[in-house]
Amino acid sequence: MQIESAPMGVYQTNCYIVRSGGKELIVDPGVGATAWVLERVKNPVAILNTHGHFDHVWSNAELKEALGVPIYCPEGDTFMLEKDPFGQGTPPSRADVAVSPDEKVEIGGIACTFLHFPGHTPGCSAIALADEAGNEVWFSGDFLFKGSIGRVDFPYSDPEAMRQSLQKALAYPKNPTLLPGHGPRTTLEAEKRVIPYWLSAIG
Template identity: 55%
Template sequence: MDIKVRPMGDYQTNCYIVTIDEKDIIIDPGVGATNWVKENVHYPIAILNTHGHFDHIWSDQELKELLNVKLYCPKDDAFMLQNNPFGFDVPKTQADILVQPDESLMIEGIKVTFHHFPGHTPGCSAIEIENRLFSGDFIFSGSIGRADFPYSDSRQMIESIEKILKWDKDIQIYPGHGLDTFLSRERNSLNNWKNYL
């Protein structure tokens, strides 16, 4: 597996290109991601959204048309692709595949699991591919996503933290903002945040 990352836009939202067996999966193409993605993919097979916030989906439609690939989005956040809750003029798009909570899919022979961790958004998911977790705005290095936005829910965030703390494996985490980390490194932080919320 090869992982490329580029922070995009004012919020420095990480856009990822995951390449396995020469097949490229694009995760969270935010503001201005199109040219970078176009220059770095050779055989794109899918666009995946961890959740529906504008800084993670901004270039979805442009890349869908350019690359002729399907867009996968957690079903509970799909409404945000049409109706941005923050009032920005985000290019509208529509998911081709509405992913169910905790659903695993095979995309051209590559297993992709959308682990459902609501709280930041209703459909917020961390996408697991070959023991790497693309956590969107659920977990960051030393922090978590905010739970005070429109459609956020602090009670659900607590439940999501409790859910991942039950995992008995370590896994490398590639967040929506900032540097990568490991679940083992984040356990103390997650426990602290759980008690703070």
């Protein structure tokens, strides 16, 4: 499995291309992601959204039209793709597959699990994949960053749900590499050292 990334738009939202078995997944195509993606993909099979915020889904519609691939989005956030709830002028898109919490899906022979960690948004998820050696990688979206967590003061955010999600992450038995929606990569083990602070900060 090979992973390529680039920060997109004013919010420097990481867009990822995952290559495995001759197929490609596009994760969180944000503002201005289309040209970058089209230059790099040869056999794309899907667009995956970790959650529905505009800076992660902006190029959904444009890429779907160009590539003819389905969009997978956590079911709790599909309304954000369609309704532009923050009034950002986000080009509307529609999830072809509304993924249930913690559901495992196979896309072009690539197994993905949408681990549900609500709080930042209702459907906020970390998309988990494993490489050829069995090492787990999470595309953690805006749930966990290096040293930080997703904000819980937006419309549709839920601080108590975030508390429960952080507890769920603390109990996770493996140590995946985390590829977040913003900023550099980290590991779950590293973030477990700071999660207690954020649990206290949420109150």
